[in-house]
């Protein structure tokens with residue numbers, strides 16, 4: 001999983017430009033499944049059939065896109081103004097290395113500028129610079145040169161991809177959200193290829209989660225799932241600045257989101273189906289894997305939209321603990337990723353062929 005995670009973290013894949021990550025995942029899925037399809041949005045759907053006609057379907061999905069920026073405007077002197085794509089924290093940006101993709105598909109090195117420290121007034125040293133005032137320096141000298149190099153408004157920009165190992169099984173990288181989830185999908189592909197279960201399993205790598213959260217929703221029309229399991233990062237509270245906020249911590253096991261909600265703009269969130277919560281608990285007990293529970297506002301995944309498809313899809317958000325989310329140094333533990341994969345596999349294998357999510361009040 002370490003190798004796969006390194007491969008995945010070092011591929012740029014801004015929302016809407018998931019080609020390089022998609023190619024990698026597609027090729028790897030085809031090693032394990034003879035039925036790998038894509039839809040027009042770019043979602044990748046790998047099927048692992050139970051062998052039984054009309055079997056119930058579970059969709060296990062993780063988004064493959066990452067947040068970043070798009071070029072908004074080129075200044076006459078060749079500097080690029082950028083717009084945020086996704087929940088980018090502006091305070092980390094000055095001095096950041098980035099890649100900008102030109103209209104021929106080539107990724108070019110750049111940096112986000114920062115006023116030279118020697119001449120920064122004391123009052124500015126603790127100020128966050130808004131995105132409108134930031135700029136990317138590609139080493140260009142004019143707007144004409146930018147055009148010649150194929151740089152236009154709309155060109156994608158990402159944190160310069162990287163992956164580094166830390167002590168033990170901990171590692172950090174760009175877009176651990178959600179290449180960690182994609183690594184779990186590939187691990188599950190190997191597991192379900194080795195032995196089928198009573199359900200038809202669909203592993204789906206979704207697009208545009210960081211943009212509008214609705215890319216994964218489109219894959220439901222292809223899969224028609226009876227229930228779904230979302231895999232994404234889970235925010236931890238195990239650092240000095242996060243103490244007292246959220247209970248999840250690294251190396252303490254997969255995280256079950258009991259409640260998430262985002263009140264700004266989207267007004268969406270997920271309350272997991274209770275049967276899926278108990279299935280997760282049972283699987284964890286059997287495997288003797290610790291699980292953590294979280295409930296929080298300000299968080300949302302594409303599960304929120306998947307659950308609204310057709311007559312409704314029972315969903316659960318399962319996460320791997322991750323620090324420093326949405327920065328370029330998202331940090332997680334391979335142990336948690338492995339345990340999350342084991343947990344999801346066991347949940348699905350435990351599910352009876354006639355699993356029923358209907359609610360009864362009688």
Ligand SMILES: [Zn+2]
Pocket residue numbers: 063177178209232233
């Ligand atoms: Zn995510």
